[in-house]
Structure formats: structure tokens, C-alpha cells
Amino acid sequence: MKSRYVDPFTPDIPVSDPARFSGRRTQVELVVDSLYQLKHGKPTSTIITGDRGIGKSSLLNQAKELAQGDNRLPTRLKIDIGVQKYDFVVAWHDAAKDQGPREIVSGIMEDLQSTVATIFAKFRLELNLGGALKVSQRDPETRDITGVVNQFCTEISKVAVRAKEDGKDGVLIFVDELDRASPTSGIATFFKLVIEKLSREKVTNVAFFCAGITGAIQKLEDEHASIYRTFKEIPVPRLEQKETAEILRTGYGNAKCGFDESVPPAIHKLAAGYPEPVHLLGSQTLAVDTDENISIDDVEAAKIRTIETLRRNKLNSILRRAGSGKYQKILRAMAEYEGDDVPLTNISEKIGYMQNQYSSNMGNLQAREVIIQRDRGVYAFVDPLLKEYIKRFGVLSIEAEDDKDTL
């Protein structure tokens, strides 16, 4: 009988333990460089971008660990961090839906307050930005970004001075899920103005470290001052097969379970390079296994369990969200394609429409977060398991109608 084990896989939870963070050497290298620059008086604000679920928050977590002196990750990756260890004052805020500069600043200040209260004796921040927040909500039209920028810079400069006096490396402000911020709130302008003002005032030991979904950040970019000029970007790509294999090896190793050579490539293919389904399938292969060695049959059983039970409702609701008729035809054509990245020409061939007859459907499927554009004329499912789901259960009724819902 298989002995009991603690599930080493964590779908949906960003990795904070450096020992469980796999691959991503190039990105970690870039993170280290941002910290090194800031410590040496060249503040570099950074934004981690990538698809939903690709591992942005996990990388941001690693940046925070490193900024607070945990060198385990760069040591394991043999990356020279340039100093013995980092010692920054850090604040963390997860942006929530539709937040603007005021709400984000309030979140940062609250977190910073609790941090500085423990490291600096007798130090208080002026938190009455909360008051300004209430006023702004009454009169959203007169949101005054400059006012928020000035107040924020005043407070953050106090922390910066104190950090220097106490021999700290500087102040790093983490903002995750920046994609959720309201694109019309002026958030991009806020960052640009703060960074420029701090630079003018020679506050050289403060920087931001943000993360957000590529498409949404693009939206901020379109509507505001250039995000990409303000921030150094660290794009997080899909996992390479050896990175997927590393996640599985670490997980199976922790559960004291062996695995066949064929398992990592099979899971890599199902997960299409996304870490979240790797964790999910990793966890499920352990659940179905009976002999403490994961085989290709376990992968098949885990896949079926995942799409038929565990994720069935979620995948079905994505399918419904897509729309009926032509939308379903498109998804079926995409599921039937051999690879993960499906060229439009292939969809046209299968559904029998010219590209311009369904380009608006493709736009809607993206807006509904069912598919994403990978490249010019190349699309993929946001959730790679949807492909397996469609292969197993088919799409929703296609007959519904063909024209009503097309435009």
C-alpha cells in the first residue's frame, strides 16, 4: 500500500519557498540586477510581465525574499549577487480590481507602516492619505494625481532617509496584480511622476517592483505615459521542458516517489508550458499512483480525473463564457489542432470561413479570456486543459445559431 505523503504541489499558490522555485534562471538574473543597481544608487523600477498563471507572483516573491537577505535561490542557480546579502525595507501591495493611485498608495503605506514599526524605533508615517481617498471617491472627476504623488513622495522620502541612517540598502515597494488596476485611473502616470520626482529630489534608494499580465499592462501603456520607459521589464515566458521536469522532480522527490522518463514530457505537453497545470497534474499523478512510481498510465489517469472531475465545472464555464455557434466551432477547430499554438489558416480551413468573417469572434474570445494571441495570426487556449476537455466532451451545441452571435 502507498504510504501517506504531504502533497508537494501547489497549484494556485505562488511559490515563496526558494527551494521549490524551479528554473527561470534568466529572470532571476534580471531580478538580482535590479536589486544590485538600487543598492548602488541607481534606482531601477522593474515590472514582471507574462500570461495569466505563468509564474509572475512566484518570481516577485523570490525578489522579495532576496531583497530581505535570503540567498538560497541565487546560490542554487550559481548567480553572483554582487554583495553578501541584501537588506532592503520592503512593502507589498496586491492591487485589487479597479484600484487607482490613491487606493494603491494607501495599501502600500499601510504595509510599509507595519514594516517600519518593527524595524525603526519611534517612526510613524503620515497615513492620512486615507482621508484624501475618501474625498476623491465623492468626486471622482477631480482625482488629483499630482496631489497623491506629492504626498507619497514626502512620506516615502522620510522612510528613505531613515533607511539610509540605519544602514539599510534602500526601500523596495512591491505591487502585484497591477493588471487589475483601473487603466483609466492614471496609475501609469502616477508611477512615472513618482519615479521622476524622486530622481529630481535625489532620493536614490527607492524603487518599485511590480507584476502584471502582459495584455493588461499593454492597456495601461496605451492609455498613459509609457510604462515601458518607466520600468525595466522582465518578461516571463512559458516553461521549457527541462523547467517543467524540474518542478516535477522536486515535487516527486519531496513525496519520496519515483517517476518514469516519459512522465515529464507528457505533462509538459498537457500543460503547454504553464506551471499551474504542471502542479495540478503533478498532484493528481501522486493521488492516483499506487506503487510509488509515476508512470505514463498515472499521467493519463490524472488527466482524466482532472478534466472529468476536478476542473470539469471550471472548464465547462469557460466554454459557456465563449459564446455559442461560431465561437464553439472555432474552439473545436483549435482543440483538434496538433500543437498548442494554432495558426488562423488552420482554423479557417476547419470551420470553412474566411478570416475576416470571424475576426470579431477571435477578438471577443480574447476579451472573454478564453484564448490569447500568441503571435500574428497565432492563437492558444488560456487554460491549456480546455483542449483536453473539448477532446473528451466536445464543445457546446454548435447548431444554436450561426449568425446571431457572430458579430
Ligand SMILES: Nc1ncnc2c1ncn2[C@@H]1O[C@H](COP(=O)(O)OP(=O)(O)OP(=O)(O)O)[C@@H](O)[C@H]1O
Ligand atoms: N518557478 C516556478 N517553480 C515552480 N512552480 C512555479 C514556478 N512559477 C510558478 N509556479 C507555480 O505555478 C502556479 C502559478 O504561479 P503564479 O501564481 O506565480 O503565477 P502568476 O503569473 O502570478 O498568475 P496570475 O496571472 O494568476 O497572477 C502556482 O501553482 C505556482 O506554484
Ligand SMILES: [Mg+2]
Ligand atoms: Mg499572480
